[in-house]
Amino acid sequence: MVSAKITDKMRNLRDGYSSALIKLGYENENIVVLDADLALSTKTKRFGTIFPDRFFDCGISEANMMGMAAGLATCGKIAFASSFAVFATGRCYDQIRQSIAYPQLNVKIVATHAGISVGGDGASHQMLEDMALMRALPNMRVIAPADATEVEDVIPKIASEPGPFYVRMGRADAPVIFVRHNKFKIGKAKLLRRGSDVTIISTGTMTAEALKAYDLLKKEGIEARVIHMPTVKPIDKKAVIKAARETGLIITCEEHSVIGGLGGAVSRAMSEEPVPMRRIGVNDVFGESGDAMELVKKYGLSADNIAKNAKDMLKKKKE
Amino acid sequence: MHDKELIKELQRKALLIRKYVIDSVYRAGSGHPGGSLSIADILSCLYFHEMRHDPKNPRWPDRDRLVLSKGHAAPALYAALAMSGYFPVEELKNLRKTGHFLQGHPCMLKVPGVDMSTGSLGQGLSVGIGMAIAGKLDEKDYRVFVILGDGEMDEGQVWEAAASASHHSLDNLIAILDRNGLQIDGHTEEILNLEPMQWRWRAFGWDVIEIDGHNIEEILDALHEADKNDKPTLIMAYTIKGKGVSFMEGSLSFHGKPPSDEQYLKAMSELNQAEEELNG
Numbered sequence: 321m322v323s324a325k326i327t328d329k330m331r332n333l334r335d336g337y338s339s340a341l342i343k344l345g346y347e348n349e350n351i352v353v354l355d356a357d358l359a360l361s362t363k364t365k366r367f368g369t370i371f372p373d374r375f376f377d378c379g380i381s382e383a384n385m386m387g388m389a390a391g392l393a394t395c396g397k398i399a400f401a402s403s404f405a406v407f408a409t410g411r412c413y414d415q416i417r418q419s420i421a422y423p424q425l426n427v428k429i430v431a432t433h434a435g436i437s438v439g440g441d442g443a444s445h446q447m448l449e450d451m452a453l454m455r456a457l458p459n460m461r462v463i464a465p466a467d468a469t470e471v472e473d474v475i476p477k478i479a480s481e482p483g484p485f486y487v488r489m490g491r492a493d494a495p496v497i498f499v500r501h502n503k504f505k506i507g508k509a510k511l512l513r514r515g516s517d518v519t520i521i522s523t524g525t526m527t528a529e530a531l532k533a534y535d536l537l538k539k540e541g542i543e544a545r546v547i548h549m550p551t552v553k554p555i556d557k558k559a560v561i562k563a564a565r566e567t568g569l570i571i572t573c574e575e576h577s578v579i580g581g582l583g584g585a586v587s588r589a590m591s592e593e594p595v596p597m598r599r600i601g602v603n604d605v606f607g608e609s610g611d612a613m614e615l616v617k618k619y620g621l622s623a624d625n626i627a628k629n630a631k632d633m634l635k636k637k638k639e
Numbered sequence: 640m641h642d643k644e645l646i647k648e649l650q651r652k653a654l655l656i657r658k659y660v661i662d663s664v665y666r667a668g669s670g671h672p673g674g675s676l677s678i679a680d681i682l683s684c685l686y687f688h689e690m691r692h693d694p695k696n697p698r699w700p701d702r703d704r705l706v707l708s709k710g711h712a713a714p715a716l717y718a719a720l721a722m723s724g725y726f727p728v729e730e731l732k733n734l735r736k737t738g739h740f741l742q743g744h745p746c747m748l749k750v751p752g753v754d755m756s757t758g759s760l761g762q763g764l765s766v767g768i769g770m771a772i773a774g775k776l777d778e779k780d781y782r783v784f785v786i787l788g789d790g791e792m793d794e795g796q797v798w799e800a801a802a803s804a805s806h807h808s809l810d811n812l813i814a815i816l817d818r819n820g821l822q823i824d825g826h827t828e829e830i831l832n833l834e835p836m837q838w839r840w841r842a843f844g845w846d847v848i849e850i851d852g853h854n855i856e857e858i859l860d861a862l863h864e865a866d867k868n869d870k871p872t873l874i875m876a877y878t879i880k881g882k883g884v885s886f887m888e889g890s891l892s893f894h895g896k897p898p899s900d901e902q903y904l905k906a907m908s909e910l911n912q913a914e915e916e917l918n919g
């Protein structure tokens with residue numbers, strides 16, 4: 321079990337990213353950082369202020385940025401490339417495929433502003449397919465941290481691990497759920513609650529909602545297992561199969577399309593021993609403008625909807 | 640020479656666009672005032688004089704098209720559309736609100752009068768080319784206007800499109816470049832030097848007309864002149880980001896930030912005063 325609870329402290333994951341980058345910058349002079357005219361929003365600018373020679377704001381040219389990162393990586397640099405998730409993946413998918421994933425270069429794509437909680441900017445900016453795109457690429461590993469603490473664990477880990485990674489974060493502040501730092505293990509699930517009635521597997525900041533759903537269910541005498549799956553690829557197949565065997569019901573939660581993300585990865589992992597499963601995510605539609613919290617509720621990405629689905633599944637199982 | 644009354648009327652409309660921009664972004668609590676204010680005069684000339692369009696028939700096949708490639712300036716476009724009669728101006732108060740149709744970036748499925756969904760920079764000129772080619776195929780005489788940002792010029796696709804437009808001799812395509820000198824992270828030339836901008840466009844086979852993008856007469860003349868060319872035309876409009884609101888002019892921070900309560904009142908009173916002066 322990994323200790324986790326919803327604390328009162330809110331922290332932006334991007335702050336975790338910039339603080340981790342700066343620390344790495346001091347430790348390793350091969351770290352270089354690229355951005356595409358969103359350095360204030362992604363917060364890579366903080367690295368740029370301290371290490372101006374190792375920071376490249378490429379302007380609004382994401383495809384070019386990915387190629388530049390690839391070139392730097394061929395010469396021994398560890399390249400972090402950042403933008404909003406929609407531009408950092410979809411806009412330059414082929415550059416990532418051909419110039420980063422295929423030659424297995426040491427480029428870490430760290431994206432912010434993923435998901436519907438981007439809010440007012442609307443569907444054009446609410447990236448809900450990024451994990452699907454990145455998961456589909458051979459050599460690419462995909463990580464969605466739950467809070468700023470975990471971001472600070474993930475960034476140094478992926479810097480020390482050769483090859484491409486995709487890390488996704490949202491825009492909004494998120495509750496800190498991991499109070500202490502832990503050595504991050506790529507591809508390892510984190511068991512947060514031990515129940516055996518139903519398993520909730522979540523990724524990214526949806527894990528906070530999964531923990532709240534656990535509390536809601538507990539009040540009604542239901543003991544849920546909660547598994548945080550920061551690494552969506554390679555997925556922790558063992559943890560998924562164990563949960564399927566021991567609880568018999570699985571719910572996945574992600575601020576992403578139900579197609580191709582965590583839900584896709586989990587169903588694939590247990591496809592040889594399937595159990596009833598529901599996917600909480602955005603149901604194959606584009607988002608819309610609105611208040612972030614209102615949208616999260618409207619699209620069912622909240623604790624009460626997770627709990628409702630869990631109860632419904634348990635009821636169906638008994639029938 | 641243009642009729643003095645016409646110019647005054649278009650200036651009035653531009654001021655009204657500016658007021659709606661400030662009001663709607665303030666009420667939304669998010670959005671992009673800077674790049675919306677810089678194109679207010681251009682939109683006024685287009686929607687209230689130059690463009691052939693019919694708000695009662697937004698999908699009229701013979702209409703002139705407008706692609707707002709710098710889609711974040713949606714508040715200005717929505718103001719011009721509402722003032723034209725595509726939808727009630729009261730709707731501008733619901734910009735970016737959950738369940739309402741005025742999306743943060745233009746959405747052609749939801750907003751009447753929007754000819755293309757945009758928001759991801761660098762894509763609008765290519766779409767404009769498609770519209771212009773279709774016009775030629777169908778032997779229609781409509782024109783296609785594409786409004787571009789100068790930071791947007793960083794995107795390679797813009798230059799792919801630039802080559803394509805002249806290759807196809809699209810004299811029915813007019814791009815207007817909002818040359819306000821700013822993007823998000825800084826001054827355009829500091830982030831990625833694109834000068835000499837007008838010569839780049841000329842080298843790609845375009846006619847270039849340079850104007851003050853806040854001078855109605857110059858805008859009207861340029862649009863008129865563009866009509867006569869047999870090449871695609873780029874109107875390089877030198878503008879001021881945040882134009883019309885003193886503390887937003889030339890400001891990086893008002894690229895994508897709404898005014899505070901106090902700033903809102905100040906902005907509105909400045910614009911009201913400008914209106915009074917105009918009306919004499």
Ligand SMILES: Cc1ncc(C[n+]2csc(CCOP(=O)(O)OP(=O)(O)O)c2C)c(N)n1
Pocket residue numbers: 356357358380407411673674675677709711758759760761787788789790791792817819821822823880894
């Ligand atoms: C492909 C893409 N990358 C990044 C962004 C984020 N973004 C929105 S506005 C903007 C700056 C635009 O600058 P400019 O084109 O000069 O517009 P203006 O100054 O007229 O507001 C950026 C980087 C985007 N919308 N699309």
Ligand SMILES: [Mg+2]
Pocket residue numbers: 788789790817818819820821822
């Ligand atoms: Mg600009």
